[in-house]
Amino acid sequence: MNRSNTPKIYPGLEHDMNGGMTTVGKIIRDAWLFDILPESETCKGWTITRIDAIYQQVNNEWDKYGSMVSSLPDELQSRHKRISDDAIAEAKSRGWDPEIIVSDVD
Helix, strand or coil: HHHHHHHEECCHHHHHHHHHHHHHHHHHHHHHHHCCCCCCCCCCEEEHHHHHHHHHHHHHHHHCCCCCCCCCCHHHHHHHCCCCHHHHHHHCCCCCCCCCCCCCCC
C-alpha cells in the first residue's frame, strides 16, 4: 500500500504534539468528560476515522449544553475543570507554551 492510502494513526494522547493540546487531544478529553471513553483511554493506535466517530459523540453531548462549560451541571463543570487543569499542567511539563500558536495539521 502506498503512503497516500495508509490510514493516519494517532500516536496516543501521551505522545501527541504540544503536550496533547491539539484538536484530537481536546476530543479525547471531552470524551472522558462525558464518559464516552474511560480516562485511561489515550486512543493510541486509533485511526482518524475512529477518532472522528468519537468526535461526533462528543459534539452530540456538547449540543445538549449549547457548547458552553458554564451550562454544564455542577458535577460536569467540576470534572471539566479537573481534566483541563491536569491536561494543562501535563502539557506545560512537556514543554507546551500556551503563548505559542502552532497548527496541529501536518
